[in-house]
Amino acid sequence: MAFSGTLFAQFCWTGARLPGVSSGPQIRVPVFPPVGVVLLRASKPSVFSRSNARVTESKDELDSLGQPGLSKVPEVTLIFWILKIAATTVGETGGDAVSMSMNLGYLVGTGIFAVIFVVAVVLQTYAKRFHPFMYWTTIVATTTVGTTLADFADRSLGIGYAGGTSLLFTLLLISLLVWYRTLGSVSIDTVNTPKAEMFYWLTIMFSQTLGTALGDWTADTAGLGYVGGAMLFSALLALAAAAYHWTEISRTLLFWAAFVLTRPLGAVVGDFLDKPLSAGGLALNRYLASAVLLAFIVVCIWAVPQKAVRQGH
Numbered sequence: 001m002a003f004s005g006t007l008f009a010q011f012c013w014t015g016a017r018l019p020g021v022s023s024g025p026q027i028r029v030p031v032f033p034p035v036g037v038v039l040l041r042a043s044k045p046s047v048f049s050r051s052n053a054r055v056t057e058s059k060d061e062l063d064s065l066g067q068p069g070l071s072k073v074p075e076v077t078l079i080f081w082i083l084k085i086a087a088t089t090v091g092e093t094g095g096d097a098v099s100m101s102m103n104l105g106y107l108v109g110t111g112i113f114a115v116i117f118v119v120a121v122v123l124q125t126y127a128k129r130f131h132p133f134m135y136w137t138t139i140v141a142t143t144t145v146g147t148t149l150a151d152f153a154d155r156s157l158g159i160g161y162a163g164g165t166s167l168l169f170t171l172l173l174i175s176l177l178v179w180y181r182t183l184g185s186v187s188i189d190t191v192n193t194p195k196a197e198m199f200y201w202l203t204i205m206f207s208q209t210l211g212t213a214l215g216d217w218t219a220d221t222a223g224l225g226y227v228g229g230a231m232l233f234s235a236l237l238a239l240a241a242a243a244y245h246w247t248e249i250s251r252t253l254l255f256w257a258a259f260v261l262t263r264p265l266g267a268v269v270g271d272f273l274d275k276p277l278s279a280g281g282l283a284l285n286r287y288l289a290s291a292v293l294l295a296f297i298v299v300c301i302w303a304v305p306q307k308a309v310r311q312g313h
Contacts, residue, residue, distance in 0.1 A: 071130070071188060071189050071190070071191045071192045071308050071309045071310070072124070072127060072129065072130045072135070072191060072192060072197065072308060073130070073135065073188050073191050073200070073308065073309060074130065074132065074135060074306040074307065074308060074309065075306065075307055075308070075309045076188070076255060076309070077306075079300060079304045079306065080306070081258070081262065082300065083136060083139075083297060083300055083301070084139070084259070084262045085262050085265060085266050085269075086266075086293055086296055086297050086300070087136060087139045087140045087143050087266070087297060088143050088208070088211065088262055088263045088265065088266025088267065088270075089266040089267075089269050089270045089273075089293055090140060090143065090144075090266075090270070090289075090290050090293035090294055090297070091140060091142075091143020091144045091146060091147050091208065091212075091266065091267075091270070092143070092147050092212070092215075092266055092267050092269075092270025092271060092274075093270045093273060093274050093286050093289045093290045093293065094140075094143075094144050094147075094286075094290045095109060095113065095143075095144045095145075095146075095147025095148045095151070096147065096270070096271075096274055096286055097286035097287055097290055098112060098113070098144075098148070099147075099148050099151065100286070101286050101287065105156075106148050106149075106151045106152035106155065106156050107152055107156065109148035110145060110148040110149045110152055113141065113144040113145035113147075113148055114145050114149075116141045116144070116145070117138075117141040117142060117144075117145045117205065120134075120137055120138040120141045121138055121141075121197075121198075121201045123138075124138045124197065124201070125194050125197045125198070125201075129308070130306075130307070130308035132301050132306045133298075133301055136297060136301060138201065139204070140294075140297070142201070142204050142205045142208045143208050143263070143266070145205065145208075145209075146205060146208030146209035146210075146211065146212050146263070147208075147212050147267070149209050149212075150164060150168070150209045150210075150212035150213040150216070151212070151216075153167070153168075153209075153213070154213055154216065160221075161213055161216050161217030161220065161221050162217060162221065164213040164217075165210065165213045165214050165217050168206060168209050168210035168213055169210055171206045171210075172203065172206040172207055172210055172260070175199070175202055175203045175206050176203055176256070178199070179196075179199035179200075179203060182195070182199070183195065183196055183199065185252075186199075186203075186252060186256070187251075187252045187255075188200070188252075188255065188309060189309045189310065203256075204259075207256075207259060207260045207263060208263050210260065210263070211260060211261075211262070211263020211264040211265075211266070211267055212263065212264070212267050214263075214264040214267075215229060215233075215263070215264030215265070215266075215267030215268045215271070216267065216271075218232060218233075218264060218268065219268050219271060225280050226268045226269070226271050226272035226275070226280050226281060227272065227280070229264070229265075229268035230265060230268045230269055230272065233261055233262075233264050233265035233268065234265060236261050237258055237261050237262065237265065240254050240257050240258045240261065241258070270289075273289045274286045274289055
């Protein structure tokens with residue numbers, strides 16, 4: 001539609017013609033808040049064209065068009081944490097399937113998953129807006145490479161679970177510190193530039209690898225077993241949730257604490273599913289367990305809409 005004249009906005013309903021507008025139809029569109037009229041003086045009553053400006057009142061539609069101020073990561077809701085735990089669990093079963101069931105070893109498995117991780121991060125970084133399937137594919141890639149990398153460091157390099165956990169915890173803190181010193185914030189609602197995304201995914205990769213080592217250390221070295229480890233990390237997550245609702249502790253700090261804790265929880269649950277009965281597991285087929293978990297993730301993404309977190313929230 002070809003427009004001439006000026007766009008006027010007034011916050012009341014009125015039938016009077018504005019000064020200076022002597023002819024031409026007027027199109028009235030209610031705006032909020034609270035009520036109002038947008039008056040557009042049209043040169044002729046033609047049909048709206050896709051090539052011209054379009055009027056929308058839908059906040060969600062604006063979000064989906066990648067408006068400035070949006071992050072490319074999802075809002076932190078209950079479905080976020082459900083998907084995160086499922087992704088960390090499939091990372092454990094999937095990583096073990098490649099490195100153990102296929103007998104490729106930890107180093108080769110790490111190489112395979114590292115390539116997938118890099119490709120996923122590049123695609124995620126160059127995306128123009130938030131894509132749920134792309135985001136969670138990248139998360140799963142971090143969990144699988146984290147599993148094989150932690151196992152390689154702990155077992156193949158011989159530094160042990162305690163040594164691997166200490167090393168990875170240090171790398172995680174360094175990543176967060178450098179991110180904060182460089183960009184001034186490590187909050188997820190600031191992840192809307194390529195540089196911020198690179199810090200975000202590097203930090204997540206370190207946290208996923210740390211979680212694997214921490215889960216193995218808790219279940220094996222500390223002697224809690226898979227069920228005991230799952231109960232421990234579930235309790236710690238519950239404490240983080242309580243602190244979020246009833247304390248003034250930094251929301252960013254609590255988010256990263258919970259994000260890290262979901263990884264060892266997924267690690268011990270994954271081990272519980274596929275480890276032998278003699279080791280305290282259920283001895284489920286790793287391929288089958290991984291397929292079921294992936295199907296669950298896909299269904300959740302498809303069934304429950306997710307929106308990008310808004311900058312500054």
